[in-house]
Amino acid sequence: xxxxxxxxxxxxxxxxxxxxxxxxxxxxxxxxxxxxxxxxxxxxxxxxxxxxxxxxxxxxxxxxxxxxxxxxxxxxxxxxxxxxxxxxxxxxxxxxxxxxxxxxxxxxxxxxxxxxxxxxxxxxxxxxxxxxxxxxxxxxxxxxxxxxxxxxxxxxxxxxxxxxxxxxxxxxxxxxxxxxxxxxxxxxxxxxxxxxxxxxxxxxxxxxxxxxxxxxxxxxxxxxxxxxxxxxxxxxxxxxxxxxxxxxxxxxxxx
Amino acid sequence: xxxxxxxxxxxxxxxxxxxxxxxxxxxxxxxxxxxxxxxxxxxxxxxxxxxxxxxxxxxxxxxxxxxxxxxxxxxxxxxxxxxxxxxxxxxxxxxxxxxxxxxxxxxxxxxxxxxxxxxxxxxxxxxxxxxxxxxxxxxxxxxxxxxxxxxxxxxxxxxxxxxxxxxxxxxxxxxxxxxxxxxxxxxxxxxxxxxxxxxxxxxxxxxxxxxxxxxxxxxxxxxxxxxxxxxxxxxxxxxxxxxxxxxxxxxxxxx
DNA sequence: CGTGTTATTGATAGATTTCAATCAATGTGG
DNA sequence: CCACATTGATTGAAATCTATCAATAACACG
Numbered sequence: 001x002x003x004x005x006x007x008x009x010x011x012x013x014x015x016x017x018x019x020x021x022x023x024x025x026x027x028x029x030x031x032x033x034x035x036x037x038x039x040x041x042x043x044x045x046x047x048x049x050x051x052x053x054x055x056x057x058x059x060x061x062x063x064x065x066x067x068x069x070x071x072x073x074x075x076x077x078x079x080x081x082x083x084x085x086x087x088x089x090x091x092x093x094x095x096x097x098x099x100x101x102x103x104x105x106x107x108x109x110x111x112x113x114x115x116x117x118x119x120x121x122x123x124x125x126x127x128x129x130x131x132x133x134x135x136x137x138x139x140x141x142x143x144x145x146x147x148x149x150x151x152x153x154x155x156x157x158x159x160x161x162x163x164x165x166x167x168x169x170x171x172x173x174x175x176x177x178x179x180x181x182x183x184x185x186x187x188x189x190x191x192x193x194x195x196x197x198x199x200x201x202x203x204x205x206x207x208x209x210x211x212x213x214x215x216x217x218x219x220x221x222x223x224x225x226x227x228x229x230x231x232x233x234x235x236x237x238x239x240x241x242x243x244x245x246x247x248x249x250x251x252x253x254x255x
Numbered sequence: 256x257x258x259x260x261x262x263x264x265x266x267x268x269x270x271x272x273x274x275x276x277x278x279x280x281x282x283x284x285x286x287x288x289x290x291x292x293x294x295x296x297x298x299x300x301x302x303x304x305x306x307x308x309x310x311x312x313x314x315x316x317x318x319x320x321x322x323x324x325x326x327x328x329x330x331x332x333x334x335x336x337x338x339x340x341x342x343x344x345x346x347x348x349x350x351x352x353x354x355x356x357x358x359x360x361x362x363x364x365x366x367x368x369x370x371x372x373x374x375x376x377x378x379x380x381x382x383x384x385x386x387x388x389x390x391x392x393x394x395x396x397x398x399x400x401x402x403x404x405x406x407x408x409x410x411x412x413x414x415x416x417x418x419x420x421x422x423x424x425x426x427x428x429x430x431x432x433x434x435x436x437x438x439x440x441x442x443x444x445x446x447x448x449x450x451x452x453x454x455x456x457x458x459x460x461x462x463x464x465x466x467x468x469x470x471x472x473x474x475x476x477x478x479x480x481x482x483x484x485x486x487x488x489x490x491x492x493x494x495x496x497x498x499x500x501x502x503x504x505x506x507x508x509x510x
Numbered sequence: 511c512g513t514g515t516t517a518t519t520g521a522t523a524g525a526t527t528t529c530a531a532t533c534a535a536t537g538t539g540g
Numbered sequence: 541c542c543a544c545a546t547t548g549a550t551t552g553a554a555a556t557c558t559a560t561c562a563a564t565a566a567c568a569c570g
Contacts, residue, residue, distance in 0.1 A: 080412045082508035088412040103401040108408055131394075138393055139386075145400035146358040152407035153363055157335045157343040159414035160467030164526070204549065212415030214527055219550055236535085236549070253337035419558070459517060469559055474518055491517070491567075511570105518565065528555070538545080 014050055021047075026072035029096025031144060034136040042133070046126040052076075052113040059099065059111035067121050068100035074117035075201045078109045079209065089210035091151070092202065094178065098144050114201040159212045162253065167211040168221045169250035172198065172231070176241055196241040204236075275299055281327035284351025286399060289391040297388070301381040307331075307368040314354065314366035322376050323355035329372035330456045333364045334464065344465035346406070347457065349433065353399050369456040414467045417508065422466040423476045424505035427453065427486070431496055451496040459491075 021044040027033055035043050049072070052058045058069065061080060071093050078099070079089045090109055093099055099119075102108045122130075131138045158170055176196045200207070208218045222239075225231045230247055232240040241247065249255050276299040282288055290298050304327070307313045313324065316335055331348045345364055348354055354374075357363045377385075386393045413425055431451045455462070463473045477494075480486045485502055487495040496502065504510060 080408060082412070082416060084508055086416045086508065088415040090408045090411050101397075101401040102405050103398050104405065108405040135390055135393070138390070138397060142356075142393060142397045142400060143358050145397060145404060146356040148404055149400060149407065150357050150359065150363040152404065152411065153335060153345045156345050156407065156410055156414060157337070159411060160343040160464075161337060161341040209415075215549075216528085216551085217526060220526095223550070253339055253341065470517075471519085471560085472558060475558095478518070513569090514567100515569100516565100516567070518563105520563080521561085523558105523560070525557095525559085526555105527557085529553085531550105531552080533550070534548085536545100536547080538543100540541105540543090 014048055017049070018044060020044055020049070024072060026070070026095050030070050030072075031098050031137060031140045032070070034140045035134060039134065043130065046130055047120040047122050050119050050121050052117045052119065054113050054115050054117075057110050057112040058117070058119065059107050059109065061108065061110040062106050064105055065100060065102055065107045066124055068098070068124065068127050069111075069122075070120040071095055071097045071099070072118045072120055075114045076111045076117050077114055077202060077206050077210075078111050080109050087209045088212070089206055090155075091148075092210070098141065101141070101145055101148075114206070164211075164213055164217050164221050165224075166250055166253055167213065168218065168225065169247045171207065171211060172239065172241060173244070173248050173251045175200070176244060196244065198239045198241060200237050200239060272304070273299060275304070276302075279327060281325070281350050285325050285327075286353050286392060286395045287325070289395045290389060294389065298385065301385055302375040302377050305374050305376050307372040307374065309368050309370050309372075312365050312367040313372075313374065314362050314364065316363065316365040317361050319360055320355060320357055320362045321379055323353065323379065323382050324366075324377075325375040326350055326352045326354070327373045327375055330369045331366045331372050332369055332457060332461050332465075333366050335364050342464045343467070344461055345410075346403075347461075347465070353396065356396070356400055356403075369461070419466075419468055419472050419476050420479075420510070421505055421508060422468065423473065423480070424502045426462065426466060427494065427496060428499070428503050428506045430455070431499060451499060453494045453496060455492050455494060 018041060021027065021032060021040045022037060024030075024032070032040070032043060047070075050058065050069075052074075058076070059078075073095055076093045076097075076099075077089050078091045078093055079087050081087050092114075093111065099111060100107070131141075158167055162170065175198045179196055179198075202210075204215045204218050207213075208215045211218070213221075222231070222233060225247075226233055230241075230243045232242060234240060246255075273296060276282065276287060276295045277292065279285075279287070287295070287298060302325075305313065305324075307329075313331075314333075326348050328350055331352075331354075332344050333346045333348055333354070334342050334344045336342050347369075348366065354366060355362070386396075413422055417425065430453045434451055434453075457465075459470045459473050462468075463470045466473070468476075477486070477488060480502075481488055485496075485498045487497060489495060
């Protein structure tokens with residue numbers, strides 16, 4: 001049975017500030033990067049900045065979808081619930097993630113902060129206006145949505161057809177791809193070790209709900225990876241990837 | 256082990272015809288419906304009509320994504336494969352479905368015709384031009400993509416957290432929603448029977464790969480539904496839904 | 511009508527879940 | 541500063557759902 005406590009959509013801090021967009025550290029990763037410096041204030045005026053404390057949610061599945069969000073710092077988990085409490089985490093939203101694309105009148109998922117999360121919040125109507133004025137923004141959103149679609153299909157493959165080991169390997173590999181130095185990080189030679197350190201802001205329970213497994217299976221599988229010297233587990237929130245390519249093979253179903 | 260035979264991307268018939276769009280029976284269900292009658296020829300000139308025979312595929316996962324497609328008749332299955340042949344069907348594309356939204360340079364999935372499928376094919380570059388000229392089309396595509404995203408998240412919930420019974424029930428309910436007379440089809444009173452007849456163009460194997468199960472589990476579960484008088488199975492391709500609301504409860508996890 | 515494909519049904523096996531206990535990390539209050 | 545409680549993670553044993561293996565049965569098609 002999941003926690004379900006403190007799942008109030010409590011939002012802590014709201015403020016607005018002209019010119020923030022220009023120096024926003026999330027800008028290079030966000031849809032905003034298609035807006036020129038000159039027009040950026042126009043964008044900023046349509047948004048408010050919201051800070052969400054860990055454990056609190058800022059989107060509730062089923063609620064009327066009045067806002068769009070852009071994550072500027074921190075990580076949130078996105079999830080859907082069944083009436084009896086079973087949960088499916090559909091994704092983790094990091095810096096630059098645009099949320100709320102659900103066209104319908106209500107949100108299709110909930111979003112809860114894993115650490116302190118800051119988001120830019122746009123009202124539906126104001127964003128509509130922005131899209132009319134900036135066709136490039138609309139194009140960018142289509143791009144974003146298409147990419148998410150590809151990711152979702154990959155996740156369906158994982159959930160429908162991969163073993164627990166393959167799921168965990170896929171998860172770890174996907175996480176390494178998010179690391180800042182995300183290219184040429186390991187040699188091609190078989191068995192080359194790379195030592196990538198992952199920070200996991202989510203709990204084992206979140207990982208389980210993301211991969212369609214139980215906490216216990218996640219824990220057991222990671223322990224086995226550790227025993228096989230594929231990873232190290234310095235702490236509950238850190239994982240050191242020792243054999244990237246072995247995990248990658250596992251993730252794709254080879255072996 | 257899946258079939259894997261005749262998975263050649265064989266396309267059978269190609270022809271073009273000015274003015275076809277105007278009388279296309281798929282128009283009301285397609286993205287084209289945002290284009291006015293006057294501009295419709297412009298759209299038609301950018302497309303070619305392709306007929307695909309059952310069992311043949313017109314999109315191959317991994318191939319360079321040179322075209323977009325719009326299904327005008329028939330049904331196709333969309334799927335991804337693991338190297339060892341495990342398959343995940345990510346969706347079924349019926350009349351009006353727009354395909355190829357993958358932004359990247361290569362397709363993220365394969366598409367294979369279940370029955371005779373006709374599609375409108377657009378080259379990437381020509382569609383790009385159309386989008387520049389018709390902002391409404393771009394808006395519509397964003398709408399389509401967002402909707403598919405919602406559907407994909409629902410499918411993740413199914414694959415990650417639902418039981419075999421719940422998956423089959425969800426599948427049947429989703430299929431009834433596609434029926435032409437798709438509103439007010441059954442009374443609210445508990446236990447009301449509705450008798451909706453479903454035509455299933457896909458095999459049990461396709462259903463299994465769609466729901467993350469095996470053929471045997473699909474067959475057994477349907478047989479059990481039959482034994483419980485929830486459905487009838489007049490033929491391999493037809494299913495009669497006797498108790499829509501009972502199945503709906505099952506689908507949502509209330510059982 | 512054979513003949514091959516697809517679907518059903520049965521028996522068994524196996525991967526993951528469930529139930530349960532232990533351990534570790536963190537925080538509280540006397 | 542140290543018992544005590546709380547939460548999250550790990551590990552073990554048993555149960556269960558679904559997969560696998562295997563045999564029929566139903567169907568489509570030439």
